[in-house]
Amino acid sequence: EVQVVESGGGLVQPGGSLRLSCAASGFTFSDHYMDWVRQAPGKGLEWVGRSRNKANNYLSEYGASVKGRFTISRDDSKNSLYLQMNSLKTEDTAVYYCAARIAAPAPEYWGQGILVTVSS
Amino acid sequence: DIVMIQSPDSLAVSLGERATINCKSSQSVLYSSNNNNYLAWYQQKSGQPPKLLIYWASTRESGVPDRFSGSGSGTDFTLTISSLQAEDVAVYYCQQYYIAPYTFGQGTKVEIK
16 A cells, blocks of 8 residues: 655744655655645645656756755655755745655655644 | 646535536646646545546546546646535645646635535
């Protein structure tokens, strides 16, 4: 059974840093693309970024609002995806979802999400 | 960036009736070399993560009821729920995965009339 589980969320001050983790299981992690998507309270979905698979040299892509501040990485030996968030702003407050693209060309397996609150 | 605009923002439909949601992209998401539209639809129920319903604009994800269908090509797409059920109350999003950033529409809230 495919599972993705996010961790590492919490409260952080503006300007601070936080690293989210996503533990994946039930599939060959290195073969698949992984996405981060966020949702601010009461708002819609915003694509944060993507890590391509080993065959595509783990290329990472980012949304405009996080480019230069957020970094996606992965450790295939641990079946884990990471989101390093630096220079956090209050507008980064959101539930962050990790999602796996397995058989479909779009994210099909989503975690339950983890809340990040940026506030003083 | 490709901008995705959904209409309407919300709609109320009677049980058993048809619900139609539109999604328009600011540029074509049709890849001519494979004739595929890089467009997906998601359903998000309250307090839950999104669920992939449709990809390639019209291919239903495994396990999705056949009352959900997608259509359209190029820049104009539609998600249709042919006979609305109580469990279909949710917010629906379109997303283009043609070119990064892979943008979402703003969402359409579907309720029971």
